[in-house]
Amino acid sequence: MSELHKFLFDGLPVRGMLVRLTGAWTEMLARRAGNTATGPYPEPVRALLGEMAAAAVLMQSNIKFNGALVMQVFGDGPVKLAVVEVQPDLSLRATATLHAAVPDGTSLSQMVNAAGGGRCAITLDPKDRRPGQQPYQGVVPLQALEGQPFEQFSDVLQHYMRQSEQLDTVLVLAADDRVAAGLLIQRMPVQGQANLAGTAAPADAPEDSGEDFNRIAHLARSLTRAELLTLDADTILRRLFWEEKLVRFAPLQGAEGPHFACTCSRERVARMLQGLGRAEADSIVAEQGRIEVGCDFCGQQYRFDAVDAAGLFASAAVDQPPASSALQ
Ligand SMILES: [Zn+2]
Numbered sequence: 012m013s014e015l016h017k018f019l020f021d022g023l024p025v026r027g028m029l030v031r032l033t034g035a036w037t038e039m040l041a042r043r044a045g046n047t048a049t050g051p052y053p054e055p056v057r058a059l060l061g062e063m064a065a066a067a068v069l070m071q072s073n074i075k076f077n078g079a080l081v082m083q084v085f086g087d088g089p090v091k092l093a094v095v096e097v098q099p100d101l102s103l104r105a106t107a108t109l110h111a112a113v114p115d116g117t118s119l120s121q122m123v124n125a126a127g128g129g130r131c132a133i134t135l136d137p138k139d140r141r142p143g144q145q146p147y148q149g150v151v152p153l154q155a156l157e158g159q160p161f162e163q164f165s166d167v168l169q170h171y172m173r174q175s176e177q178l179d180t181v182l183v184l185a186a187d188d189r190v191a192a193g194l195l196i197q198r199m200p201v202q203g204q205a206n207l208a209g210t211a212a213p214a215d216a217p218e219d220s221g222e223d224f225n226r227i228a229h230l231a232r233s234l235t236r237a238e239l240l241t242l243d244a245d246t247i248l249r250r251l252f253w254e255e256k257l258v259r260f261a262p263l264q265g266a267e268g269p270h271f272a273c274t275c276s277r278e279r280v281a282r283m284l285q286g287l288g289r290a291e292a293d294s295i296v297a298e299q300g301r302i303e304v305g306c307d308f309c310g311q312q313y314r315f316d317a318v319d320a321a322g323l324f325a326s327a328a329v330d331q332p333p334a335s336s337a338l339q
Contacts, residue, residue: 014264015072015101016244021256023223024199027231029244030068032191035271036061039105040188043310048303053113055122056090061186062164063095064105065193068269069182070133070168071097073195078137078146084153085130086123089113093123096308099138101263102272104308120153120160127160129153131167133175149175172197179221181228185236192239194247196231198224227255273309280304280313281323289324296320 013035019026044051052060063082071080077099084093089111097103113122123129131153136146151171154160161167165182172180179198186192198221230251238247248257262268284292284302292315295302302315315323 012264013269014244014262015068015268016248016262017072017260018248019258020223020227020252021258023227023255024219025196025224025227026199027194027196027227028069028072029195029247030065030072030193030269031244032061032064032068032269033189035103035269036064036186036191037189038271039064039309043106046305046310046312048305048312049109049310052107053109053117054115055113055117055119056093056107056109057188058186059084059090059119059122059164060093060095060105060107061191062184062193063093064103065184065186065191066164066168066182066195067095067097068101068103069193069195071099071101072263073197074135076135076137077139078135081132081134081136083132083134084123085132086125087128088120088122088125089117090122097269098272101267101269103269104271104273106308106310108307119162119164124153124160127152127154127158131171133171179224179228181231183231183234183236183239185239187240190240194231194234194239196224196228227252230255271309273306273311275306275309275311277313281315284315284320285323292320292323 013032014030016029017026018028040052040057043049051057063084067080067082070082074080080097082095084090086092089109090113091108091110093105093107095103095105129152130150132148132150134146134148137144140146149171151167151174153167155170161170165184168182169180172178178200181194181196183194184192234247234251238250242250244262248259283304292302296317301317302320304313305311306313
């Protein structure tokens with residue numbers, strides 16, 4: 012079962028989260044593999060999209076925000092677009108668009124930053140957006156300021172978070188054909204220390220030197236991808252932080268946790284085809300023997316053979332009140 016674990020380091024300005032996408036991830040992979048138009052994701056694309064999915068769940072959970080978090084990579088290599096969308100209820104969907112083959116062993120920069128033009132965008136789209144209000148979007152290139160291309164997607168996001176949130180963050184991400192997982196450790200802004208102490212801050216008030224964060228960050232970075240993919244959350248946290256005082260919250264799992272969801276349905280596609288009109292539908296059936304419509308997000312293919320297609324319009328005609336059919 013996919014799960015999200017949140018925790019704090021007792022008395023220290025450091026928080027963390029660990030996500031393991033299992034069912035949510037394998038469902039997305041299975042749907043893509045079943046898509047006859049695309050086939051399964053090549054291994055390097057699967058790794059990138061899985062890491063993006065894990066990271067997007069961590070970022071959505073890390074902010075107080077009522078709306079969708081959309082993480083996009085616009086590539087200038089064989090991968091044109093990779094996108095993950097996570098809702099506040101942690102439902103998520105993802106897709107990638109390729110316009111050339113991606114052989115095993117292709118690096119991140121070869122996939123999406125071949126000419127240095129790749130970008131990663133994070134968009135926060137509020138649920139109750141006022142008319143004219145634009146969603147918030149932050150964009151970072153896929154290379155360091157010195158021009159060195161990032162080869163780990165986690166480096167892209169750490170760069171993004173330093174720029175946008177000014178918070179020191181450690182991210183460890185990994186994905187294979189069964190699990191997409193991520194660990195996030197973040198230094199929390201220390202506010203109002205003097206107020207809490209009930210006195211005005213003396214000039215030499217102890218500051219958070221970052222020593223605690225640095226120690227915990229070092230431990231977090233020692234987590235290998237293999238461990239992240241194969242060990243359960245309890246084992247990972249115990250092994251990494253056995254000397255620290257962890258305050259853990261009840262894990263979010265099942266309907267409360269990260270889960271796959273897509274808004275597409277056969278009914279929606281049927282309505283779209285009905286809107287297309289009978290003549291257009293008939294001409295596609297005449298040309299290709301059937302109508303096939305794929306959802307970009309979940310890879311689900313919706314097929315309508317000649318009988319299905321005729322049925323769309325037959326039932327539409329039956330359902331139609333006489334007044335509206337007279338208008339046509
Ligand atoms: Zn869909």
